[in-house]
Amino acid sequence: MPHIRRLLSPLTAVATYTRWVHLVLGGVVFMPYLMATAVLASLILAGGGGPGAGSPDSALAVGLVPALLLIAATAWLPGVRTMSTHLVRALVTGALAAEEVAEARTRRSRMRTALWLVLHLSAGFAVCLATMLGLTQSAVLAATAVVPDPAGLMEGSLYPLGGSPPAPAERIAASFAGAALLLAVIYTVAGLGALMSRLAPVLLGPSAAERLAAAQQRVETLAERNRLARELHDSIGHALSVVTLQAGTAARVIDTDPAFTRSALEAIAEQARTATAELDHVLGLLRDEGPTTAPQRDLAHLERLIEATRAIGAEVSADIEGDPAAVPGVVSRETYRICQEGLTNVLRHAGPVPVALRLRVGSGGLTVEIANPAPAAAVAARVGGRGLRGMRERLRLLGGTLDAGAEDGHWRLRAAISWKDAQ
Known part of the structure; x- marks a missing residue:
């Protein structure tokens, strides 16, 4: 039973028919290229004379290769790869679903896009012919069973049972042949669509470098x-x-x-x-x-930050050793932000309580410590906040360290940054 269901799935799958539309669209786009080169080929052949010169069949045959070359050259036009990718996403179910759409920027990407266009448009043209001929022929064979005089209907069609009026058994056989031809067309298109679905990520998807x-x-x-x-x-x-x-x-x-x-x-x-x-x-x-x-605020603005925090009502005791002006610019700015965030956390979680800020600046590094009394509720609210994550990210980029947590009824934040080894 699973095998039968798998065998019949192409007949009922939506992907079969959306991919069919995708291929037909390729065939429609293929026609202007072919007609233009065929007309040019017919003019050239007609001027050369000779048997069969300028006939439609010979003109189409001669114009086929130039048409494919023109299609490949289209890949160098801006937006072609992006448009092809969007069309594949919309109609070729499952293909390029997770890939980013990007315009071709390298010669290799354009070559892959050119190969895709040639395959898509030429396969689409073949599918268009198969659709027109196959569906028409299957309809003629199926109608043989019900049309009283099928002679006119069969005229010009590929009727496999001879040119004489069909017997009743032949009418039934023609109907089955029409159904078989229809199924053959559907399964062929489904297989070709599945193949194009596998090729699309390879030819239109990004390369390893991209x-x-x-x-x-x-x-x-x-x-x-x-x-x-x-x-x-x-x-x-x-x-x-x-x-x-x-x-x-x-x-x-x-x-x-x-x-x-x-x-x-x-x-x-x-x-x-x-x-x-x-x-x-x-x-x-x-x-x-x-x-x-x-x-860009840095340690030169630290005193102003401390005064602003005191103006709110917090008792900030500042102990600064060393020369903040000797700190490299990026370290000075990030250290100011750490002090700002540390004082902000105190105000946000503990209110205007006494705060001790200690800054030690050495010849090749600095340390910052901020401590304040913190009840258990305030400690729980501060663990894992965005502020601590942001400070850790700042320090990680600078190669520094951060320790923060409750200690003897106080919340303590310690940061250390060294720039001596980085110079």
Whole structure:
């Protein structure tokens, strides 16, 4: 039973008939090439004279090879490979489903596209002929059983049972022959469609070099997206955390401490301006507009960050040793972001609590430590957050390390970066 089902599956499979349409379309496209070269061949043959010169059959035979060469040359036109790939995806079920559509850029890719066009269009032309002749002939044979006088119907057709009026047995046999011819056409087209489905990924799919280039492009795109996500998270996230805390505190003391409320509103306005500049910078990167005017904050801005955090109400004790100006630019910028994210996490999860920030700058590296009292609920909320993942990604790119976790009732974050060996 499974064998019979497998044998009959081409008759009922949708793929058989969509691939049939795909092949017929190839035959339709083949006709203008063939007709143009055949007309040119007939003019040349007619001018040469001789028996059979200029006949349609000889013109078609002579024009076939130039037509195939023109079809192959079409592969060098822009967009041909992309269009062929989309057509295969739409009609040749299962082929190129997971492949990326890319225009041919190398000579080898264009050669593969040319071979595909020649196979598709020539096979499509053969299928068009088989469809017209096979379906017509099968219909004539099937109608023999019911037409009273099939002589006119059989005229010009390939009737296998002779030219005399058919006997009843011959009528029945002709009907079976028509059904067999129809099945032969369907199975032939199904087999040819399956073959084209196997050839499509080989000839239209990306080569190994193209796959490698696409994978490299995806890696670079993903890395850039992650970098922009970190920038947005650290800069905009910090500003929003400050705005939230300042606004909440100002709302509670607006009647009892107008001076603090005014100071909080000024801090909110400053953070909003900073966030707008940071957002403009990131959007400029997304739009590939080149360098923007937004400043790249580094350790030179650390004191301002500490003062802004203190203005919210957090008691920040800063201990800085060494010369932050001696830190390489990229390390300085990433270290500033780590300090910013560390202080933001304190404000977000623990509120305006005492914070100790220690920065040690040496001749070939630096360490940063941020510690604050942290209840169990705040510790649980901070484990596995996006901020920690972003800091680890920053440090991994620089060859640094990050340790973060609860220790003696405090949350401690330690980061270490060395650049001496990298120079």
